[in-house]
Amino acid sequence: MTGSITNILLKAILPGGAPLISRLWICVCLALASAQHQGTPPSVVEAINICREKLVVDPHFPKIQHSLAQLLDSQISESDGNDATVAEVVRLYHAVGAPSSEVEEKRLPPAKVRFDALVRAASIAKDILRDTSRSIEYYSMAVRVDGIDEASLLLAFQAVMPMLLSSMQPDRPIEVVISPEGGLSNDDSYGDQQQRQIAFDLCDLVEAKCPTETIVDEYRGAVLRRMQQPELAYQSYLRALAKAKRNMSNEVERRHEHISFVVNFVKTSILAAAAGREAGISFQQQIAYLRDAEEVSAPLFASIDNDGTLTEELRGFFRDQMVELYNNIGIAEKKRGSVKRAREFFKKTLQINPKDGHAMVQLASVDADDVVSNVKELDSAYVSGLFDGYSARFESELVDVLHYKGHIMVFDALQRALNQLKRSPASIKRVVDLGCGTGLLGEIIANGMPWIEVLGVDLSQRMVEISRERKSKQGTDVYASVSNGDAAQYLSALEDQSVDCIGASDVFIYIGDVSKVLEQGSRCLAEGGLVAFTVESYESSTSDNGLRLLPSGRFGHSREYIAEVAKAKGFEVVSWDDCVLRQQANVDVRGAAVVLQKRQCP
Secondary structure, three states: OHHHHHHHHHHHHOOOOOOHHHHHHHHHHHHHHOOOOOOOOHHHHHHHHHHHHHHHHOOOOHHHHHHHHHHHHOOOOOOOOOOHHHHHHHHHHHHHHOOOOOOOHHHOOOHHHHHHHHHHHHHHHHHOOOOHHHHHHHHHHHHOOOOOOHHHHHHHHHHHHHHHHHOOOOOOOOEEEEOOOOOEEEEOOOOOHHHHHHHHHHHHHHHHHOOOOHHHHHHHHHHHHHOOOHHHHHHHHHHHHHHHHHHHHOOOOOHHHHHHHHHHHHHHHHHHHHHHHHHOOOHHHHHHHHHHHHHHHHHHHOOHHHOOOOOHHHHHHHHHHHHHHHHHHHHHHHHOOOHHHHHHHHHHHHHHOOOOHHHHHHHHHOOOHHHHOOOOOOOHHHHHHHHHHHHHHHHHHHHHHOOOOHHHHHHHHHHHHHHHOOOOHHHOOEEEEEOOOOOHHHHHHHHHOOOOEEEEEEOOHHHHHHHHOOEOOOOOEOOOEEEEOOHHHHHHOOOOOOEEEEEEOOOHHHHOOOHHHHHHHHHHEEEEEEEEEEEEEOOOOOOOOOEEEOOOOOEEEOHHHHHHHHHHOOEEEEEEEEEEEEEEOOEEEEEEEEEEEEOOOO
16 A cells, blocks of 8 residues: 555656656655554565665665665664675665765765764664674764764764773783874784774874863773773873863853763763772872862752753763762772771762662671661662673683682582482473573583573673673584573563573572562473572571671572572472682682472472
8 A cells, every 4th residue: 555655646746757866765755754664565665676776777876875775774673683684784874974986976975974874884783783893893984974063973982982992802001102293002013903093093083073072081091991001091081080170160051061061070080080099199189089079069969859950861960970979989988998988978879879789889898787787689780880891801700710610500509409309301491591691601501401492691781792602512502592681570571381490600699689580480480490599608697587788799698598588489499509609819708509499289
């Protein structure tokens, strides 16, 4: 029906003698308007065919390439990673953003069209193709397009810089060369030289176009920190701080603009203090940066809830930065020995965000029992951020330095439980690996029980990306799928009785209250299904009932607590094996490998 409507409109608007490009353009517009329908409407197919026919005759026509890219783009989704259509869309957007030398000047697309095409190509490369290198390439090309407004330019810059930073390995100092003009380059004959140089070049380019923006110096400082050049990084953050001060002192007509500058000053002060700490400045100077930010921001922050001129987004950003500020002051006070002052600032954090995981963990480390005894879980954003930052060195530190064995303990406990229950290993066909991390447990299962389908889930997106690439000794993917999300929510989306076993190696120590996980686990496990996991040891007290946030920042679970929750959620304890999970500060961290079985119906 839609296709016939398109034809009627084309005939009504453009008689037979109208130019082909005009007819095509209306066809494309109508097709895109109907492209939201489920499936592929006839008008979209018609427009795609017209575009392709035109490109056969005239292969270097950016306007047609752009139209075809948009039409095909409207039909793809994030699950189409291996689809040839996705590759074609990216190729077309790239051709629009970086036109061939064969394109006539009068046909060159406007700067904004070229910029948007490159940004979309970069986004597809990252989110669908999962090709970080190509995404970096396209974003870098977009940033270099002249004539783009500052806001759009900065969005592209802030999209590419985290990817560049993630691609750099912070494993050794790199010599930095400063040009007579003040530009930076890296003298590195191997390793990440290209990524570092792209980062420096983009910083220089964006700074030339946006000279008052602090984000440029902040990212330049981040690159220098990765290169283990703390002094130069500190100087870069100080330049950002100076810009933030000047911006904050500028007179602006609207109150929300002034508050935006103040919030940015807080953020930059935190970064300058952290960089200064790495460069060896005194705790006194670190705290001075942070207290200056508090002096300016605290009076404004006290009034934001009653200020109708502020957007909820700005209020939220202000709250987040004040949380970061008080946490950082608390850490600095703690490190210089002022534990009482540190407690005060961590408690200020909890007044703003009662669920802030960082403040809770820090209070646990300074024995603030009045707060810690009531903590039953950590905020998921804190946990995911913790492991996102830890992902690059997770395995080497955990296994090689801390002698971590939790994944081995879980697998061995599962084998013993199967023997004890007189069940064949072949009865386990589908396993969920909760908090799969980089895939340590999943790999043992895939190698030792290769017939099993292993599903992974983790709060950390970076951990998910690593585990998706993990291979078994047979060369196959360890995981059938890996999802990014919360453990209990993931289990809640599985069908009833669709899983034979759930594994969780050093996961419950970050979840705390495991009742939701076991409740959903009981539902999705088959009759007699198993849950194998580790916990850190903790002797219960009357104030916490066997669940406690420990000074290490991890939860301890008593044997009595696990048995009680398991019983309430339909499980019985098959085994509890005391063991050493890892070392911390050269001291054994004791825990237990536990296996539960879902009670079978009589």
